[in-house]
Amino acid sequence: MRRKDIDLVVFDLDGTLAETKSAMDSEMSEVLNLLLKKLKVSVISGGAFPQFEKQFLTSLSAPVDALNNLFLFPTSGTAFFRFSGGNWLNVYHHALAADEKKKIFKAFEKILPEAGYERPENPQGEIIEDRFTQITFSALGQFAPTELKKQWDPDMLKRQKIKELLDPHLSDDFEVRVAGTTSVDVTRKGIDKAFGISQMEIYLNVPRSRMIFIGDRLFPGGNDYPVKQAGVKSYEVAGPEDTKKLIRKVISSR
Numbered sequence: 001m002r003r004k005d006i007d008l009v010v011f012d013l014d015g016t017l018a019e020t021k022s023a024m025d026s027e028m029s030e031v032l033n034l035l036l037k038k039l040k041v042s043v044i045s046g047g048a049f050p051q052f053e054k055q056f057l058t059s060l061s062a063p064v065d066a067l068n069n070l071f072l073f074p075t076s077g078t079a080f081f082r083f084s085g086g087n088w089l090n091v092y093h094h095a096l097a098a099d100e101k102k103k104i105f106k107a108f109e110k111i112l113p114e115a116g117y118e119r120p121e122n123p124q125g126e127i128i129e130d131r132f133t134q135i136t137f138s139a140l141g142q143f144a145p146t147e148l149k150k151q152w153d154p155d156m157l158k159r160q161k162i163k164e165l166l167d168p169h170l171s172d173d174f175e176v177r178v179a180g181t182t183s184v185d186v187t188r189k190g191i192d193k194a195f196g197i198s199q200m201e202i203y204l205n206v207p208r209s210r211m212i213f214i215g216d217r218l219f220p221g222g223n224d225y226p227v228k229q230a231g232v233k234s235y236e237v238a239g240p241e242d243t244k245k246l247i248r249k250v251i252s253s254r
Contacts, residue, residue, distance in 0.1 A: 001212065001235075001246075003253040006039060008206040010197070010232070012215035012224055013045035013056060016243050020146045020181050021051075024059040028240055031247045036066040038251060040204065044073040044196045046179045046223060048131040049081060049090075057088075071204060076187060076223075077196020078133035080203060091203065095132045096188065104135045104170065104186050111165035115158070120144075134191070137162065139182040149181040156221075159184050179223040194226035208232045214246055 011017050017032075018024040035041060043056060052072055062070070067083040074081070080091040096104075108128050119127060123141030136142070139152055139159075153159055159178040166176045166184070175192060179185045197208055211232050215224035218236040228234040237243050 001249055001253055003038065003250055005210070006212055006250065007210040008040045008042060008200065008204060008212075009035060009247075009250060010042045010044060010200065010211055010213045010227070011243070012213075012217070013043055013047060013052070014180055015216035015239060016214060016237055017043065018055050018059075018240060020149060021055065021143060022146060023054070024056055025240070026059070026061075028244060029060050029062070031244050031251070032060065033062050033066060034251050035247050036062060036069045040069050040071065040206065042071045042073060042200055042204070044077055044193055046076055046131075046134065046136065046183070046185045047074060048133075049074045049079060049088075052081075071200070073196045073199065075131050075133040076185070076191055076193050077199045078187065078191055080199060092199075093133065094188075094191075096134070100173070100188070101130060101135060104174065107166055107169040108135075108137060110169065111162065115162045115165050117158070117162070134185050134187040136179070136186075137184040138180075142183075144182070146181075152182050160221075177223050178221060179217075185223065192226040193224060194230040197227055197230050197232055212250075214243055 014020050017028055052074055072081040078094040081088045082091055105128060120140055125141035125143035127138060127141060129136045129142060140148055156178055162184050163176045163178055170176055173189055175187050175189055177185045201207060208231055213227045213232045213234040214237060216237050217224040218228050218234050235246055
């Protein structure tokens with residue numbers, strides 16, 4: 001991992017830069033600031049832009065010139081934001097059509113009882129959320145405490161069952177992926193983090209051979225795995241502390 005071989009460092013958000021649905025800590029902000037002085041940085045996640053604001057941007061203390069080196073790709077790259085004129089500019093936004101959303105919602109409503117899913121009495125946030133460019137199922141509500149989320153489906157078997165039941169209804173037109181700790185994401189076919197990488201090549205003018213990716217779900221079936229399949233040199237982390245170590249290695253390399 002030599003800095004001279006890298007033009008862009010791409011990060012997952014949840015479980016990589018911050019704990020699931022939690023704000024990024026001040027130490028991560030510090031090391032990212034150091035990295036932004038040397039290289040371009042992208043963050044890609046299944047979350048929508050408001051989640052980026054809440055979990056990432058509000059915790060990032062960076063000067064304006066550093067923000068010019070930062071690029072945000074919410075919902076697996078179906079939207080792109082860059083800093084311009086003191087604000088975050090939405091460069092593009094590939095929203096699902098109303099009939100597409102209706103089909104996805106109906107499929108979830110049909111299969112969730114078959115999957116044995118029991119809706120919590122007091123969900124913390126939406127269970128099936130319209131993120132405009134994707135629809136996301138969050139079993140306990142997207143704002144449920146991290147510890148509860150980790151306990152709900154640690155082996156991913158519940159979500160794999162949901163995916164298996166959804167696929168016959170949606171697989172002709174949509175991609176269904178297990179994500180996060182309690183989530184299942186649905187996007188248009190061909191939309192995953194590899195799509196996001198292709199958009200970075202176009203909009204940031206950086207070939208994937210000059211990128212590295214850091215994420216926590218690079219195993220087959222994980223929502224970061226498509227990046228590895230796309231040929232980007234990838235590093236798997238167990239959480240934000242591992243990520244900080246990798247960032248420091250990049251900064252200190254030549």
